[in-house]
Amino acid sequence: MNVKPEISWEDFEKLDIRCGTIISVDDFEKATNPSYQLEIDFGDLGIRKSAAQITKLYRKEDLVGKQILAVVNFPKKQIANFFSECLVLGVYGEDKKEVTLVTTSLSTKNGMSLG
Template sequence: MESDMKPEITWQDFEKLDIRSGTVLSAEDFPKAKNPAYQLTIDFGGLGIKKSSARITKLHRKEDLVGMQILAVVNFPVKQIANFFSECLVLGLYGKDETEITLITTTLPVENGRRLG
């Protein structure tokens, strides 16, 4: 288990993150990505539909992702990965290494676009 903590942040630092709930609409292979990844399309309710490149292929199957409610940071700048524009950062927890990522999901259904608080 990792014991190195990152530097302390202020409440104002945390408030800058906009973390929202969304439902995965589709998950496709992303063969042009440098590391194995999926291209996700996610519904964030009133925020609209956003796309994300997610390196979650080791523990998650594409067909299991559709309909899953996840959490993502939605206020990062768009990042181009190969020919794809990732519009949000899907959140997950590392396993034994940075290739084993478990998505953070909701325990009960919530409205898409709800803010983490």
């Protein structure tokens, strides 16, 4: 397993990673790889959309209400006809097709920062 190059603390501080609650999930039919379209409530930051390739381990109905972590300060990314506004964080399985979401162990206020 390769380790990525070392970064500075200042590099890490540029990432804005926040807690949010998934409020809706739809199939992303136009995605190249099986994906969901998520709407995530980040509290004072508002509701943001994200495309996530998490269909192997998660059913739509199990995702609504789940708190996740996401990077919220990337620029919007167009994927087919959809604009992803944040990057949901997950851990790849060995085949890189199974993604386990990064979640909170206890409920937190939406929009709180990773620290």
